[in-house]
Amino acid sequence: MTLMNESPASIKTVRKTRSVTINPPKMCQPMGAILAYMGVHGCVPLVHGSQGCSTYPRYNIARHFRESAEVAVSSLAEDAAVYGGAKNLTEAIKNVKSRLNPAAIGICTTCMSETIGDDVKLISKNALTPGDAMRIFPASTPSYVGTHLTGYDNALRTLVETLAVKGEPNNKINIITGIINPGDIREIKNMLRLMNVQSIFLSDISETLDTPILPGGHKPVLPDGGTSLSDIADSANSLGTLAICRSAGSAATSLMKKFNVPYAPDPAPIGVINTDRFVQNICKLSGAMIPDEIIKERGRLIDSLVDVHHYMYGKKVAIFGDPDLVSAIVRFCAEAGMNPTVAMTATKHKDFAPDIKAVNTEYKTDTQILEGTDLYEFHEVVKTHGAELILGNSKGKDIADDEGVPLVRFGFPVYDRVGVYRYSIMGYNGSIYLLDQMTNAILGHKYDPNKLHQ
Ligand code: SF4
Structure with a gap:
């Protein structure tokens, strides 16, 4: 079922050769585009597609962030598949404007509107009246290509390319x-x-x-x-x-x-x-200097690593999630003396495998690299290479349960715990928090007589 490709330095990249995907830890492009638009002041995301294409992202946002999210939808139905979605999108833009009067609307397309081939830029332009102060950003986010990360990237690029203008240096x-x-x-x-x-x-x-x-x-x-x-x-x-x-x-x-x-x-x-x-x-x-407080934060992280070294040294850890977070956490686990056995991401990225291979070379680890694959594949490799701790989002719970090991949650979505979004795993302070979470998960598991995992 899997192809293990030998690369120099005996590091393996595992590729899925099945023609079916089982439990992919990724979402479609509009999910990411909505998150990019929600980070813009006064911007309402508008999904140009069917009802479910906005319900599903809203559901995930509500479960992870415990916030209700204003996400509009053009509500395409069967007739749009025949006549196009221009009428629905125009109505949707007018409705959002009259009800919420936002500074901007960020449009993301979907499987259906991309397949129909609606000219979203033209429809948006025509929906605005002359002199309208409201801005519209139409991002192309076809969901049969890429993942939620591609959608975020496309929406952010659309925002920057539409708005950025040369002016005075801002420092x-x-x-x-x-x-x-x-x-x-x-x-x-x-x-x-x-x-x-x-x-x-x-x-x-x-x-x-x-x-x-x-x-x-x-x-x-x-x-x-x-x-x-x-x-x-x-x-x-x-x-x-x-x-x-x-x-x-x-x-x-x-x-x-x-x-x-x-x-x-x-x-x-x-x-x-x-x-x-x-x-x-x-x-x-x-040109800034590093202030004492940052030097102290770094020192506290080093101290934390020393404090927990005897608990964490050699501990096998398997990690899945979005590529940037996974590769950084793999390096951090190696810094902590742990043994990262598997690093998996569903979204392919050119830096992912080189990042992990660099850690393998520097720390003499042998982390298996799974890219563009699913949690079924991840679980299979975890079974053969072992894990005493799993790091990932809530979708890893069943694997952690099957393997009888704790799961430390990070990334998106985390829906079976509250408050994860409030804390940072970044910077020196955030890394201390992540290290404490990992150590306490291992300690809690070790001393739990019933081996109840989290
Ligand atoms: S995969 Fe396509 S149809 Fe499904 S929610 Fe995403 S955009 Fe809509």
Whole structure:
């Protein structure tokens, strides 16, 4: 069923050769596009497709972030398959405008509207009246290509390419987040604040998907927060761009090509080495010095690694999820002296295998690389290579149960625990939190007489 390809250094890349996918830990493009649009201030995502194409993302958002999400849909039905979806999309744009009066509407296409071949750009343009202040961003997100990460990347690139304009230098750094949690964004903002560096987050769900209830019980329909349209326009004038998730980096490439904004595509800042690299990049771009507080945070992470080394050394860990997070966590586990046996991602990315192979070479590990595959394949390889701990989203629960090992949840979606989105696994502080979660999961499992796992 599987093909194990020998590569130099005896590292194996496992490829799925089945013609069926079983339990894929990935979602369709509109899911990612909606998350990108939700990080923009006053922007309402509009799915040009059938009802279910918006219900399914909203369901996942509600379960993960415990927030209700305003996601509009053009409600295509059988007649649209014959006559096209222009009428529905035009009505949908008018309805969203009259009911919510947003600053912008972010459109994402679906399997159906892409197959029909609707000219979404033209329909959107025609739906606006002359002088209309509301902006419309039409992203092409066909769901039979790529995954939720492709959708995020396409929507963000659409936003940047539509809005970015050359102006005066702004002395800021663009931070492309990708699909990470509000807690992660807050931690990165905190690091930048300590370094006294100004930034533009592309995009920013730290408030829009973790919305406070204000005094008097007030919670606005369109949440506060998110990156303003003017800040996105100003991203062309920044000192440079750093991407937390390189899978969302095409907007950065576009800014580099069109406006000469430098782009440093480095791994996600999880663990010591990757966070060091992130901090060094900030210093290089901005000229900032590393403040004492950041040095202390790094020192606390090193101390945490020492504290738990005797629990974690040699522990087998299997990791699945989105490629940027998985490859960074694999490196962090190796830094902690653990033995990452399997690294799996459903979304292919050119940096994934090289990242893992670099860790294998540096730490003399033998992590199996599974790319573009599913949780069935992951489970098969876990059975043969072993795991005392699994890291991944909630979809890994059944595998953890079958193997009788704990599951530490990260990534998206996490629907069988609350609050995961509030905490960070990034930067020095976030890495300490992740390390503590892993250690406590192993300790809790070890001393649980019934071996009840989490
Ligand atoms: S895969 Fe296609 S049909 Fe299914 S929810 Fe996504 S866009 Fe809609």
